[in-house]
Amino acid sequence: xxxxITAHETLDDAIQLTWSDGRESRFHHVWLRDNCPTSRHxxxxxRVDDVLAYDPEARAIEVALSAAGEVSxxxxxxxxxxxxxxxxxxxxxxxxxxxxxxxxxVTWAGGPxxxxxxxxxxxxxxxxxGLLGFLEILRDxxxxxxxxxxxxxxxxxxxxKRIAYLRETNFGVDFTVVSKPNPNNNAYTALExxxxxxxxxxxxxxGVQFLHCLVSEAPGGESVLVDGFHxxxxxxEKDPAxxxxxxxxxxxxxxxxxxxxxxxxxxxxxxxxDGALREIRYNNALREPLNVSPxxxxxxxxxxxxxxxxxxxxxxxxxxxxxAGEMLVFHNRRVLHGRAAFDPNGGARELHGCYVDIDEMxxxxxxxxxxxxxx
Amino acid sequence: xxxxITAHETLDDAIQLTWSDGRESRFHHVWLRDNCPTSRHxxxxxRVDDVLAYDPEARAIEVALSAAGEVSxxxxxxxxxxxxxxxxxxxxxxxxxxxxxxxxxVTWAGGPxxxxxxxxxxxxxxxxxGLLGFLEILRDxxxxxxxxxxxxxxxxxxxxKRIAYLRETNFGVDFTVVSKPNPNNNAYTALExxxxxxxxxxxxxxGVQFLHCLVSEAPGGESVLVDGFHxxxxxxEKDPAxxxxxxxxxxxxxxxxxxxxxxxxxxxxxxxxDGALREIRYNNALREPLNVSPxxxxxxxxxxxxxxxxxxxxxxxxxxxxxAGEMLVFHNRRVLHGRAAFDPNGGARELHGCYVDIDEMxxxxxxxxxxxxxx
Numbered sequence: 001x002x003x004x005i006t007a008h009e010t011l012d013d014a015i016q017l018t019w020s021d022g023r024e025s026r027f028h029h030v031w032l033r034d035n036c037p038t039s040r041h042x043x044x045x046x047r048v049d050d051v052l053a054y055d056p057e058a059r060a061i062e063v064a065l066s067a068a069g070e071v072s073x074x075x076x077x078x079x080x081x082x083x084x085x086x087x088x089x090x091x092x093x094x095x096x097x098x099x100x101x102x103x104x105x106v107t108w109a110g111g112p113x114x115x116x117x118x119x120x121x122x123x124x125x126x127x128x129x130g131l132l133g134f135l136e137i138l139r140d141x142x143x144x145x146x147x148x149x150x151x152x153x154x155x156x157x158x159x160x161k162r163i164a165y166l167r168e169t170n171f172g173v174d175f176t177v178v179s180k181p182n183p184n185n186n187a188y189t190a191l192e193x194x195x196x197x198x199x200x201x202x203x204x205x206x207g208v209q210f211l212h213c214l215v216s217e218a219p220g221g222e223s224v225l226v227d228g229f230h231x232x233x234x235x236x237e238k239d240p241a242x243x244x245x246x247x248x249x250x251x252x253x254x255x256x257x258x259x260x261x262x263x264x265x266x267x268x269x270x271x272x273x274d275g276a277l278r279e280i281r282y283n284n285a286l287r288e289p290l291n292v293s294p295x296x297x298x299x300x301x302x303x304x305x306x307x308x309x310x311x312x313x314x315x316x317x318x319x320x321x322x323x324a325g326e327m328l329v330f331h332n333r334r335v336l337h338g339r340a341a342f343d344p345n346g347g348a349r350e351l352h353g354c355y356v357d358i359d360e361m362x363x364x365x366x367x368x369x370x371x372x373x374x375x
Numbered sequence: 376x377x378x379x380i381t382a383h384e385t386l387d388d389a390i391q392l393t394w395s396d397g398r399e400s401r402f403h404h405v406w407l408r409d410n411c412p413t414s415r416h417x418x419x420x421x422r423v424d425d426v427l428a429y430d431p432e433a434r435a436i437e438v439a440l441s442a443a444g445e446v447s448x449x450x451x452x453x454x455x456x457x458x459x460x461x462x463x464x465x466x467x468x469x470x471x472x473x474x475x476x477x478x479x480x481v482t483w484a485g486g487p488x489x490x491x492x493x494x495x496x497x498x499x500x501x502x503x504x505g506l507l508g509f510l511e512i513l514r515d516x517x518x519x520x521x522x523x524x525x526x527x528x529x530x531x532x533x534x535x536k537r538i539a540y541l542r543e544t545n546f547g548v549d550f551t552v553v554s555k556p557n558p559n560n561n562a563y564t565a566l567e568x569x570x571x572x573x574x575x576x577x578x579x580x581x582g583v584q585f586l587h588c589l590v591s592e593a594p595g596g597e598s599v600l601v602d603g604f605h606x607x608x609x610x611x612e613k614d615p616a617x618x619x620x621x622x623x624x625x626x627x628x629x630x631x632x633x634x635x636x637x638x639x640x641x642x643x644x645x646x647x648x649d650g651a652l653r654e655i656r657y658n659n660a661l662r663e664p665l666n667v668s669p670x671x672x673x674x675x676x677x678x679x680x681x682x683x684x685x686x687x688x689x690x691x692x693x694x695x696x697x698x699a700g701e702m703l704v705f706h707n708r709r710v711l712h713g714r715a716a717f718d719p720n721g722g723a724r725e726l727h728g729c730y731v732d733i734d735e736m737x738x739x740x741x742x743x744x745x746x747x748x749x750x
Contacts, residue, residue: 028672046660091664204579250648261741273625285421289466366636
């Protein structure tokens with residue numbers, strides 16, 4: 001349903017539009033002048049003029065509506081701007097409009113019987129609708145198990161590339177998770193891996209992780225998933241001081257072997273500039289000695305124990321056995337993953353992995369038409 | 376010079392060591408217990424035990440020093456920990472030690488006659504010392520021009536790969552900057568590009584940019600560099616309120632064509648959790664309509680104009696003509712780059728570009744031995 005503009009008013013420093021659903025949008029003169037369509041390149045649609053290209057005190061002296069829903073503004077310096085009404089509505093910055101544009105994740109707990117959402121390999125590979133449905137699950141719930149994977153070590157990568165190119169790391173473009181001699185990483189042992197996010201030692205850890213199970217014969221090795229966004233909301237409710245510390249005090253993380261020494265320092269709970277949850281960064285294996293002001297040492301350890309207790313609470317864990325022919329896919333910066341210890345002498349266990357970043361996932365969702373917020 | 380421990384004292388919740396240079400290091404019991412070497416895997420040296428694996432109230436009841444500089448701690452639960460003295464000193468978290476471990480960038484202004492630092496292609500390619508010297512210039516000053524590049528479109532990529540694998544983006548693993556028909560980006564026109572950072576529309580814009588000049592015959596097209604860290608320090612001095620707004624209020628950036636729609640929202644001035652400058656993110660071409668609380672609109676525009684005026688001040692610009700056979704390399708998230716308009720009918724202009732991220736650059740510096748802060 002197209003909205004129409006039912007009234008307009010020119011204020012001292014803004015124009016106010018009233019829409020057919022009753023919403024009132026106020027656009028400051030400076031905002032309108034800055035967004036005049038003439039300031040953009042005709043082919044790239046990128047901006048050419050910047051904020052020094054116009055008089056910031058320019059005032060709209062006349063506003064007119066066309067039958068086609070365009071808003072024409074005449075400025076006191078003679079310039080004219082013509083805005084599309086739908087475009088203005090989509091970019092309204094009143095508090096209600098800004099709230100409506102926020103996509104909230106669907107957080108989840110766990111417990112006995114809980115399992116991850118599922119999607120089918122062939123549907124993802126064969127149609128854009130299948131791919132989009134899968135990506136919306138990942139975006140909203142942060143994880144998905146893909147069934148019916150071909151018995152081919154390249155099948156996971158082929159599916160990931162339906163989204164975009166892969167994110168390379170010091171472990172390569174893709175990697176094989178098996179118990180190895182002389183491991184450079186605890187993942188390459190048969191040890192339990194408590195729930196963690198991968199590569200917390202990087203400024204931007206990889207976004208989406210793909211773990212295709214090719215062989216699952218070794219006793220043990222059950223998969224564990226924990227929604228980190230749920231866990232930190234539980235923490236915020238129970239222990240707001242711990243949440244505050246873990247979202248402001250940085251931890252150091254490091255991976256090093258003979259070829260690499262990659263380190264980053266950031267809080268466990270990453271918030272964006274609007275205060276929303278952006279990422280969880282927790283990898284005990286890579287955690288370096290705490291390097292904070294002495295008076296924070298005991299409170300920060302206390303806060304970390306409180307969070308780890310929530311993460312380890314079985315009520316927050318989804319536990320399941322990943323079978324050969326299945327691929328676990330998850331948002332590595334939201335959903336913590338782990339595995340039980342396994343017995344490498346009791347049978348083989350082999351996973352193939354790769355990563356695609358969040359920017360690429362979100363771009364693919366937008367291009368496939370699943371999101372229509374700021375077209 | 377190896378430091379020795381000259382005294383030790385067991386306090387209520389910490390042990391205190393005094394070193395031969397007079398420094399006193401206080402390590403909380405919980406910090407020591409958390410960092411007991413027995414909590415790590417013998418081969419990967421990654422942590423196995425986490426913060427729930429020990430009693431957080433454990434107390435050191437006996438501390439002994441060995442002649443070899445080791446510090447042995449006996450805990451009230453019977454556990455014993457043995458720490459290397461040098462390791463403890465490197466991880467001391469008193470305020471003085473924490474300050475000493477911060478690497479400050481060497482910021483710079485510009486003005487007539489100012490030029491970028493330089494390095495030689497062959498030295499970088501032929502020796503680790505040459506590579507390390509070049510990387511230290513990039514780390515500290517944020518830019519460098521490499522002379523003596525072979526006349527080969529792959530030469531820039533070959534040099535970048537001395538550091539690590541490349542960062543792929545929607546523009547590919549590498550890209551060619553020429554004036555094109557039907558451009559999807561202002562870089563692919565002959566327009567002036569005012570100083571900007573690339574791909575501000577990504578969660579983590581590429582770190583180090585390589586621009587190898589193969590042909591430079593078109594009139595115009597001079598290169599411009601501005602140290603963004605210098606610019607925002609100038610802003611902080613002149614207009615602290617503008618600095619505060621630009622480091623806290625997010626801007627939206629977006630690139631879209633028929634294949635991609637990549638968006639991110641973050642402040643222009645990115646600070647780390649310790650309050651230090653982490654990145655500058657400013658690309659007017661990709662800047663979307665401001666989407667902030669209405670009362671912030673006018674102050675944020677005012678702040679952005681103040682910053683752009685500093686960036687455009689010729690006293691802060693380094694301007695030079697990049698010649699064929701030279702490669703401009705810069706920290707894309709610190710140093711803004713631009714070019715004057717050029718005349719595509721007056722001759723050819725062709726640059727080949729690629730990116731390597733900051734994590735990989737810093738890792739290479741550490742592995743080559745140029746940094747020795749937390750060995």
